Structures are given as C-alpha cells and as structure tokens.
Amino acid sequence: MRGMLAIARHDLRQTLANRAALLWLFVFPVLFAAFFGLVFSENDRPAQARARLTVVDEDSGPLARLLVRELEGAGLEVVELAPDEAAAAQDRIRTLTIPQEFGRRIVAGEQVTLTLETDPGTSDEAALAVQARILASIARVIGSLVEQKQVAGDAPLDETRFAGYEPPPDLVTIESSFAGQAAVVPSGFAHSAPGNAVMFVLLITLTWGAASLAAERMHGMLRRLGSAPVTAAEIFGGKIAGRFLVSLTQIVVLLLTAVAAVALFDLPLSGDPLAVLAVLVVYGLAVAPLGVLLGAAIREPSRAANVGVLVSLVLAALGGCWWPIEVVPPWLQAVARALPTGWAMIALHRLISFGGGFADTLPWLAALLAFGAAVAALARRTLRIA
C-alpha cells in the first residue's frame, strides 16, 4: 500500500511539474467553460423571457398596430424599423414584415402573407419558439376579426373599428413550472461548466495519464520499478491512483473556481457542491484505469496522447458535454446513455438542474464504478510491468 501511494504521489508531482499539463489541467477547462458559457448565454434563447424580433410595419393601420401590440404581449422584444431603414439595419436576428395594405386586405377576407426572415446563424430552436409566439399573435388578431365580424353581422367590417381595440384576456391559460427543486436549465454556464469539467477530467487522464505511462514503458522505467521492492499489484494500483490523484486535484480546483465564479458573477449554477464533488470524484476514479489502459496499449507517448485527445473529444461530444443531448436524434441519445461521459452528465444534471441529492445520482455512479472496474481488469491484463 505504501508503495502504491508513493508511485501515485510521484506521478502527481511529475504532472504538476509540467507547465503544459497545468494548462490542460486548470487553464483550458476554465477558459473553455467561460467562453462557451458566454457565447451560448449571448445568443437569444427560447428560455429567455423576451426574445428579440425586428418588425417592419409597411402598413401602420389599426390592424397592423394591433398585431404589433399582440407580438409585444406574447413576450417578444419588438424593435420596430421604418421600411426605409430596414435594408441598411445591422444586428437583426429575425425580421417580420407586415406588408402594405395588410389591414384593408384581411378585413376584406383576402389572404395576406407575413414574411419572417431569419438569420441563418441563429439557433433553430430559438427560431421555432419565436415562430410559435408570432403564430399565437396572428391567432389573436384573427380571433379579433371574427369577434368584430359577429358584432357587425351582415354589415361590411371597417378597419377603423380596430383603432385602439384591445382583445379581452385569454380564458385558457398555461401554468408552467419545472420538475425538481432547482430548475436551472442547462444553458450557458449551467451547461458549459459541468460539460467542460467532465471533458477535461477525461482529457487529462487519457493524454497525460496515457502518455506518461507509455514514456515510462518506452524508457524502461516501469521495468526498473518492477525490480524494486514493490509488487506488480502495487505498481498497477499506483498508476491508477496517480491518474486519479491528478483528476482529483483538477476537480477540486475547478469546483472551487466554479463556486468563486458563482459568488462573484452570480452565475446561474446551483446544486450541492459536495454532491457535485462526489460525482466528479467517482467519475475521475472510473476513467483513471482508461488512462492506464491506453498507456499500456500504445507504445509511443505522443501517439498515446494523440489517441487520448481523439477518444476524449469523441466521448465528450457523444456524451452530451458539448450540447444539450435532447437536441440530437434518439439513437445518439441512447449512445450517450451508454457512455461514462453520458452517465456523469446525467448525474450532474440531476444535481444542478433537478436540485436532487447525492442519492439521486447513485444509479449513474454505480454504472461509472462498474465501468471503471471492467476497464481496470482489462488494463491489468494489458500492462506488462516486468
């Protein structure tokens, strides 16, 4: 046991002494989480209470104004542009154009087409949400037409009837809430922080963890270690524990950074930090043998590191570290639920989004530990010490 701990401590010291390793351990995870958190908080999201819509009202009649009021009432942040300003205007995400003669034509029962122009760079999901709000507003305007037509009876409907008209409030309403306790939707920082933590713990284990072991094998250091008074099991355990200690150091620093960021910048992150720590620690423990397996299977250190980068990025992407997993096809969601990165993300979502406790994560942690044990058994067979 002492031999194992000594080997683990040595591996930790070696890693922390490497400046490039420090970058991947502490700097890049924070940089990536901050960057993606910022970028995806910046884009307008459907979850946002008021999504922006540019409106070009070429009609300006009472019914066109009624539609604009309805759009504002539907939770859209309406920015109006005069028709002559529209072409030159920058910073438009989506633009709704109300054509000339809109009011006169719809009162006469002629079908009118409103054009919604969307920027190809905006998210499809946000566009759909905004579209639903516009359709609801259109439904209200049509409802107002129907009501007023009933009042008018056989007499032709006059557009002036709608000047200052306010439709009565909806009788059917929606009461919306979130399941769980926390209700932190994983967008912006609430997704980038756990996603990057999971990705970088794996990345450091599969790159530095694998490359350093491959280097020890290549330079015969592992063989020399085998001639020292330590058992093969201690050496193997020490290698796994060394990679775990590196992950643990990384996890503690990242978690403290997240706690400080929440306190300083009021970031929308929640969840019991100790339970989050526990999930990440179990995850670090589960992936540590993967670093040993890779280092044992690949002879050249730089190749082991390159394979480690590739495997880490692929597992991170497929496991839901990069984007909300619900937006990918069902078969890819099933893939995510079969990967250690996916289990870690689900467990973290249980804590951060649902506000659950440690007990809620147990099935996923059990899966992670089983995975770690299976990979450890494979790594033990692969790693030749003497």
Next chain:
Amino acid sequence: MAATLAIVRRDLVRWARNPGRLVLLLGMPLALAAIFALAFGTGGEAGLTVRVLVIDEDGTALSEFLSGALGSQEDTGPLDVEIVGEEGRAMIERGEASALVIIPEGFTDAFLDGRPATLRLIKNPAEQFLPQAVEEALRAAAVVLSQASRTFRDELAEFSAMLAADHSPDPVAIGAMSTRIAAKLQTVEPYLFPPVIELETISADGGDESDDGPSMQAVLSLVLPGLAVLSLLFFAQAATRDVMEEREHGLLRRLLSAPVGTGEYLLAKCVSVVTVSALGFALLIGIGRLAGVAWGPPVAVIGLVLSASIAASGLLLLLVSLVSSEMAANALTTIVVMVSAMVGGSFVPLPALPDFLLPVARLTVNYWATSGFLVLIRDGGGPADVVPQIGVLAGGGLAMLAVGAFRLARRIRAGDV
C-alpha cells in the same frame, strides 16, 4: 539549394514513415465533423423527437378530445405524446420526457362556463430547448381555445346546460344550436378557412426554411472548414516542433557542422512546415469533398489552402522562435492554437460568434481562413471574393515566417539554439 532540398526531403520522408501521426491529425477534425453531422444533420428526415406526457385529471369528453388530439394525430411532427396516469409525475421527475401536460379536474366545466381555465405544464429542467418549444406550442393552442370559447360563448353555455341537465338533450335544441354554429362559421368563413393571415419563414441568405432541418452535407459544410483550419494549425505545430526536437536531440548541431548554412537550414524548415501543413490541409479538403462538401472553385480553394498554410506555418514558427525549450514551445503554441480556435470560429461557427469577439477573431488565422471558405461555400463566391482573405493570410503569414526565421537564425548564430 541542394542541402535545402535534402532537408525538406528528409522531413517529408519522416512524415511519410509515421502514418499514425498523419491519421490522428486528420482523424480528429473528421471524427468531430462526423459527430456534428450525425447530431445535427437530419439527412432530409426529421431527427428530433419531443416526448410529452399527458395526465387527464378531468376525464371529460373535451379533455379526452384534447389529449387524444395531441396523441393520435397521424402527423404530430416531432411530438411523441403519451397519455399516462399519475406515474407521469414520477416520470417527469426522473427526466424521462421533455414535458408533462396536466389537464386538471374541472377544466372542461370552466371552459364551457366561460370561466378562466388553466392547463398545467411541468417541464424537464435538464433540457434546454424542447420543454420551451412544448410551452410555446401549448400557449398557441390556448389562444385558439380562448378564441373558440369567446366566439361560441352562447352555444358553449347552452351545451354546458344540456350536459348538466338530468334529462337527455332535446333534439330540436341540438339542431337549433348546430344551425347557429354553422351560421356563425359561415359569417367568419373568409377569415378562418383558410386563415386570413399566413406566415412564411425565409432564411436571410435567400433560401426557404425547411422543416426537415439541415442535411448532413450542410452541417459538414458549416463545421468542417473551422475544424480543418484547427487541424492545419496542429499540422504546423507538429512540423515546427521538429525544429525544437532537432535542437534538443543534437541533430541541429550536427547538421550545422556539415556544409549546411543557417539560412539554408531555416529555408528548408520553412518549406517543410508549409508543405506538410498544406498537404495535410489539402487532404482534409479532399476527404470533405468526398463526403459531399462543395468547397467552391478549385482556384479559390487552392489559394486559400496555400495562403492559410503559409499563415499557420508563419505563426507557429514565430512562436517557436520566442521560446528556448521544447516544453515551453509546446505550452505556448498550444495556448495560441486553442485560443485562436475558440475565438476564430473553429469550435463555434463564425455566424454564431458574438459581435464583441469579432475584433479579436480577426487577429487569428482561423477567422480569415474559415471566413474565406464560408464565402465560397455558403455565399457561392468565386476567386475574386476571397482575395481579401488570401491577401491577409499570405501577407501576414510571409511576414511571420520572415520574422520567425530571422529570430531563429540570430539565435542559432549566437549559439542559443
């Protein structure tokens, strides 16, 4: 010149003898681009499924109609609606659906009597988009129900009274009510059938919005240029790292003791780095073409590949010239490559980058190369349209190559390298 060519040939042979490195450098962007395409490209088929649970606590004909309308329509788009019992609450708590809709007891009575009626929606907090989409759709449905309630207020009240009566409805009254409904519908028919206002969605780039979502080729075309430029920087990083390795393994000392001048050596290194980077980049472009990415006119693509390779090589050589050890070179080049990739459009498509990042993005090789490919792929541009990008990349790249080679030459002559 012969010595220069010999060094270049030796470098290229070393790359050819290490196909594993080549495969890994090419494999990373290709694997990630493939995942992006699988995740977001539907190949013409709608790939998204929104699972919605419905609990009908009201148990009336109207609530059954509502839940049935959600669940049994042939074309519910991406909606996968499941009518459940009380277990639905536990299911949404476990995150097994995007949303749970509850039609509460008394909903139908309130609707028929013209009183406020509320549908309850419980959303999955672990999902970012889909629950919100369900809420928006439900709100739109609530508007339609509200309008129907107002339009047919008298008839609904009469229908409610019929239901509450302890005798079966009078057929004559039902007939009269039906006639009134038909008359009302006839009056407002011009506004409703079809709806007098329709919404057409178009993309700002001129294309119609498709319900099917982007094809896999469209997603590849959006993400592969950025990832290929990142890979180009990795090629250049690996090629320039050789300079430091040769120094640390004593090869540089031995080379310079042979009849090889410092200038010849550095020229050879510049040519090697640019050649390796350009070949790697060109291979990625070729594989992308096979996967269906229409890169644009060959002349423009070749111009971008060469100028981007010069820029990437110049940047990496300049960085290597600033440090004195392989370890420091690794750290510095990695930081610059990763930060450039982040802000320059390799990880996030350029159109999605926030405006405040654009001034920083314009300082990167990634931005100019990726924006050049976007001009060709997305805007259908020709060679003339990417002259600014090629100019910035080639001009900046040559300047960086010159400064980097000059600094390295000075250090080699001073015995520092």
